Amino acid sequence: MRINSVNASTQRVVNQLSALSASKKQPKLLNLCKEDLIKHKTITNAWNVYQRKVNEKRHIQLNAQYKSIHEAMEDLKQTSPQLYALANKPEKKKKFPLDMRMPTDYPPTKPWVYNYEPSQKRK
Amino acid sequence: MISSSYARPLRYLGRYYSTKIWxxxxKRSETLKLIDPKYEKDLLQGINPDQGPNSLVQPDRRLAYHSPVAIDETFKLAYEYLEGESAKIYAKIDDKKSVEETDRLLVKAEQYNPEVLFNIENSPTQIDREQPVYRKYLQEKWESHDRMLSMQRLEQLHVIPDTMPTLDPKVEVKVKFPHNTVLEFSEWIEPGTILPAFAVDKPPTIQIQEFDRVAENSLYTVLLVNPDTPDLETNTFKTTLQYALTNVPLSNSNNVVGTAKLLDDDFAKQHVAREYEPLVPEKNAQLQRACLWVFRQSSGEIKASIGEEDNFDIREFAQSNSLEAIGAHVWRQQFDRSVNQVRQEYGLPNGRVFHRVRKAHPVIPAGTSNVV
Structure with missing residues (x-):
């Protein structure tokens, strides 16, 4: 018996894929005429240009936010060194919960673990 | 581009880019327009499903062709977006910008223009090489394959360092012998090809493609040397000069030294420093390399004439005339049955016949201790 057994439908897909050769698993080449290929390329180019602009904008905003945080902390350092030390105090026991899921764009396949128990060590 | 009497079916999107920059x-060059107008309707307005795309030749394939769903509508959106971006870049270009900066912006403004993309795919030989965007695409194509191939051949055949010490290729050098009637020999030659003597018995056509903007009538030197001429006195090989062109004015678009120029008496008198003499390898001599080097003349015109000395020192020549090697090409030749005829054509003496030797290297004199 397999150690990491998956459910039946997934196993079937895995079996089917293992029977196919690697070349069959490649995405299909676009069988387009010259004009449509250039149109396709243009659409892709436009999307890339748009995404680049969006990313640049986001990057600029994040930079500004970071700069603002930095300036606020510098300000705090000047005005009240005690509060600055308190804000920067390392919290040894308080860590990011290791059991927490990574933030993703989509919900997980298993949204909630009902019978969750933290590991013995960290109890 | 489309007459007003054109009955526009509903499916077509019409000419949606009028009064736009593209x-x-x-202000823009006419050469950025689609070169082959028969594709214009299909590319910019959509393919008529009753006729099929113009680029497919066979009628049954044409009729069976289906464009992807909603490609024309999406293309319209993409076109308008990219055109808008291009207009913003054009607005940045003014007289205060340097030439390099202007070229960079022109590339940026035109690199996504579908007409430009179609031209470079469909008619790469007819494009205007004065346009920086076309040169950029040509350079990308060259760097992706031909530059690597030519460097591989130059290094594997030891053109580097047997003639010049090294090469940082800046230009694409292409060579062909258009007097041939056989397609195999009349097309552009792949570096390192072994050619028969009859295929090279007229001077080659040389294309030197610069990718950066160069000044009009920049001067170039082209040298063809054979580093494998047997030298029996010293039991080694010497380098002979087979062909030399000096002070050749070339530009981005006027970049071919071909038959038309060579037949012009003025050009021949001014620029042919050594008449072309093809390699005529003798029987049982090893494969000989015809190494063609292209130099930029960094300090103006070359005044000194090339001497008739037997052993041509290409490195010394390049250094004394401050020539910068920017490209090279190589083909090989060996004795074949057309060699004697070519010798007669050029009035050369009959070739010698060497003994067959096991190794193509010079015989090491007796008494040398390191011979096993």
Whole structure:
């Protein structure tokens, strides 16, 4: 018996894929005429240009936010060194919960673990 | 481009880019327009499903062709977006910008223009090489394959360092012998090909493609040397000069030294420093390399004539005339049955016949201790 057994439908897909050769698993080449290929390329180019602009904008905003945080902390350092030390105090026991899921764009396949128990060590 | 009497079916999107930058040729060059007008309707307005795309030749394939769903509508959106971006870049270009900066912006403004993309795919030989965007695409194509191949051949055949010490290729050098009637020999030659003597018995056509903007009538030197001429006195090989062109004015678009120029008496008198003499390898001599080097003349015109000395020192020549090697090409030749005829054509003496030797290297004199 397999150690990491998956459910039946997934196993079937895995079996089917293992029977196919690697070349069959490649995405299909676009069988387009010259004009449509250039149109396709243009659409892709436009999307890339748009995404680049969006990313640049986001990057600029994040930079500004970071700069603002930095300036606020510098300000705090000047005005009240005690509060600055308190804000920067390392919290040894308080860590990011290791059991927490990574933030993703989509919900997980298993949204909630009902019978969750933290590991013995960290109890 | 489309007459007003054109009955426009509903499916077509019409000419949606009028009064936009990519259809305005008052400031932009006409050469950025689609070269082959028969594709224009299919590319910019959509393919008529009753006729099929123009690029497919067979009628049954044409009729069976289906465009992807909603490609024309999406293309319209993409076109308008990219055209808008291009207009913003054009607005940045003014007289205060340097030439390099202007070229960079021109590339940026035109690199996504579908007409430009179609031209470079469909008619790469007819494009205007004065346009920086076309040169950029040509350079990308060259760097992706031909530059690597030519460097591989130059290094594997030891053109580097047997002739010049090294090469940082800046230009694409292409060579062909258009007097041939056989397609195999009349096309552009792949570096390192072994050619028969009859295929090279007229001077080659040389194309030197610069990718950066160069000044009009920049001067170039082209040298063809054979580093494998047997030298029996010293039991080694010497380098002979087979062909030399000096002070050749070339530009981005006027970049071919071909038959038309060579037949012009003025050109021949001014620029042919050594008449072309093809390699005529003798029987049982090893494969000989015809190494063609292209130099930029960094300090103006070359005044000194090339001497008739037997052993041509290409490195010394390049250094004394401050020539910068920017490209090279190589083909090989060996004795074949057309060699004697070529010798007669050029009035050369009959070739010698060497003994067959096991190794193509010079015989090491007796008494040398390191011979096993």
């Amino acid at each position: 259809s305005d040729f008052s």
